[in-house]
Amino acid sequence: MTAPLTPPPPPHQGPPHDAWQAPPAAGTSAYEQDGPGMKTEVLEAVAVTVAVALAGVLLGLLWWWLAPHVPLVGGLVDKKWVVYFKDTEGEQAIGVDGTFTLLAVAFGAVSALGVFLMRRRGGVPLVVGLAVGGLLGSLLAWRIGVWLGPTQNVIAHAQAVGKGVTFSAPLKLNAKGALLAWSLAGLVVHLGLTALFGPRDPEPYPSPYGTATPPAGS
Numbered sequence: 203m204t205a206p207l208t209p210p211p212p213p214h215q216g217p218p219h220d221a222w223q224a225p226p227a228a229g230t231s232a233y234e235q236d237g238p239g240m241k242t243e244v245l246e247a248v249a250v251t252v253a254v255a256l257a258g259v260l261l262g263l264l265w266w267w268l269a270p271h272v273p274l275v276g277g278l279v280d281k282k283w284v285v286y287f288k289d290t291e292g293e294q295a296i297g298v299d300g301t302f303t304l305l306a307v308a309f310g311a312v313s314a315l316g317v318f319l320m321r322r323r324g325g326v327p328l329v330v331g332l333a334v335g336g337l338l339g340s341l342l343a344w345r346i347g348v349w350l351g352p353t354q355n356v357i358a359h360a361q362a363v364g365k366g367v368t369f370s371a372p373l374k375l376n377a378k379g380a381l382l383a384w385s386l387a388g389l390v391v392h393l394g395l396t397a398l399f400g401p402r403d404p405e406p407y408p409s410p411y412g413t414a415t416p417p418a419g420s
Contacts, residue, residue, distance in 0.1 A: 246321065247331030254313045254335025254388075261309050261339060261384075262346030265373075268305070269347070270297040272371035276360025285356045288368055299377040302344070306380060310336055310387025317388075318395040332392060336384035344381065347373050 272295050273288040317332050318324070351373030353359050363369045375381075 243325050243327040247327035250331035251335040255338035258339030258342035261305055261343035264305055265302050265347040266350040269301045270294040273368045274371045275368055277365050283357050285360050303380040303383045306383035307387040310384040311391045314388040314391035322400050324396045332388045333385040336388045340381040340384045344375050
């Protein structure tokens, strides 16, 4: 008599989900993986643009306060008032442009750091908002500095102070390229911070079998 045959055990069945799809790591939200969504990103970019642009008020005040004064002198030539530079070899005009550029670079770095700390993942709308806000802030700072500085009517100013009396020239930005310093500095700093300290994307196709462990003694 032979023993009754017993059916073989059923084959091992894996988990119900797809083996090629790795589950999200513990503590990882959908916001961190896929981003907040285009609508939210656009709203954040608009908020960044407005906040950065309004910071141009402070830049304009600092430029007006820190920029060197360009001395002018007025006088009569053939019974007509003329105005000329008191120091023809002076570098005050270059210092005015340099002061604005250095301040704009500093504001760009600070605004980029603030945007990065607000949302480390970054995103194209956020970067565009940072660049546009920097440009608008520079334009606002330029106009505020000119408005707060000496009058643009240098002939009337020379007549008011008198012949041969030194007075300050209007605040003027000769190098218009300085208006891009804020945006460029912000983009460079934000790109560097994102590359160094930004979150890393997970591997798109992780191995379902795990990492092979070498045998002991090998």
